[in-house]
Amino acid sequence: MTENRASQVKTMAFMFVGGAVLGAVAGILLAPKSGEATRKDITGYASKVKSEVVDAAQRTKAGIEAAVEKGRALLSESKAA
Numbered sequence: 487m488t489e490n491r492a493s494q495v496k497t498m499a500f501m502f503v504g505g506a507v508l509g510a511v512a513g514i515l516l517a518p519k520s521g522e523a524t525r526k527d528i529t530g531y532a533s534k535v536k537s538e539v540v541d542a543a544q545r546t547k548a549g550i551e552a553a554v555e556k557g558r559a560l561l562s563e564s565k566a567a
Contacts, residue, residue, distance in 0.1 A: 514524055 514528065517524060519527070
């Protein structure tokens with residue numbers, strides 16, 4: 487039953503992301519802007535998203551490294567005791 491629930495969650499997440507992408511594409515294609523302006527907007531948006539993803543990845547990496555270090559410290563303490 488847990489596998490079925492996980493599968494449903496994955497399906498819903500995929501549908502949500504797919505809908506968001508389709509909505510963004512439709513919005514871009516139907517926007518009353520010239521191609522050049524639209525490409526400029528896409529480039530700016532992609533750059534912004536890239537920097538946000540890099541920042542999130544760095545924060546995640548730092549968090550994982552801190553958790554690993556804390557785990558090592560706890561393991562050392564438990565071995566010493």
